[in-house]
Amino acid sequence: MKYEFCPICGRKLKKVICGDEGVVPFCSHDTCYYFNTPYPCIMVAVIKDDEVLLLKQSYIYKNSKLLISGYIGIDEKAEDTVYREVLEETSIEIEDINFLGTDFIEGREILMLTYSAKYKTGKIKISKEVEEARWFKIPEALEELGENEIGKRVLEKAIEKELTL
Numbered sequence: 001m002k003y004e005f006c007p008i009c010g011r012k013l014k015k016v017i018c019g020d021e022g023v024v025p026f027c028s029h030d031t032c033y034y035f036n037t038p039y040p041c042i043m044v045a046v047i048k049d050d051e052v053l054l055l056k057q058s059y060i061y062k063n064s065k066l067l068i069s070g071y072i073g074i075d076e077k078a079e080d081t082v083y084r085e086v087l088e089e090t091s092i093e094i095e096d097i098n099f100l101g102t103d104f105i106e107g108r109e110i111l112m113l114t115y116s117a118k119y120k121t122g123k124i125k126i127s128k129e130v131e132e133a134r135w136f137k138i139p140e141a142l143e144e145l146g147e148n149e150i151g152k153r154v155l156e157k158a159i160e161k162e163l164t165l
């Protein structure tokens, strides 16, 4: 989130030098700095044998598929978000959730915590937010991700972690 107005008093924030941090929005009424912060999200490549679960959500990408992703809730561990989002969007249960590192989407103010996970049980049953969810062989999945660069990076890391051991 990029701060322009004080969340306490609503006044417009000034840009003030704050030591090593450089220019930081500041409310002189409340004597408070507001550091711009990204929203923490998760993205997960769910693997089943040599296949990966991809979604179609054309309000995000018209011509590219997606890995499962979502915002981390207040008082929620990122790993619990991973489990919850997969269950909510596809009705599938996963296990062996592995952290793959962090990433970001330029200009979207998102810090992406990325994971791989293994399919455990359940049949795909999509939520209203999802148009389609199905398993793709890895090479086909990389094609289907198309212009979704972060999705491709996460899938490549997941392949390295899950399939080359």
Ligand SMILES: [Zn+2]
Binding pocket: 006, 007, 008, 009, 010, 011, 027, 028, 029, 030
């Ligand atoms: Zn204020």
